[in-house]
Amino acid sequence: NPGEPATTLLLLTSPHFEDFGELMHLVPRAQAVADQLALQEGAVSVQVLPFHPDASYSEMVGDPADCSTRSPVPMLHLLRGSDVVQAEEMWATLHAADEAPGIQQRNSAYLRGLGWEKASSLCTRFGTCLSGHDGMART
Incomplete structure (x- = not known):
């Protein structure tokens, strides 16, 4: 329904989730709950995406x-x-005439094209905490 919120952010302020690995352990469980709820009549499917100050894949x-x-x-x-x-x-x-990269792949390529210094400075400018090359959190 266009009149309903399209997105929801769940901020996880518990110290438990300061560790990126702990957040990643939660994601499959959260997605499983969302998938179960989507089976209910009238429910919609939900995709769960994790974000974290130290996210690294x-x-x-x-x-x-x-x-x-x-x-x-x-x-x-x-x-x-x-x-x-x-x-x-x-x-x-x-963007795709013949199997162009997906949104995430395009975003990754764009950020890599900018380089670490420029990409991280843009994120910092918008208030995102970032890990530097040494793995320490930055603000």
């Missing part, structure tokens, strides 16, 4: 692409599944 230390999943505090971003599908379809229509 790369093997490379200081990968600018990690800035795309950083946030000032640990949080779960809940998105309606239908909105995710619609965004992906719109992206494909606008």
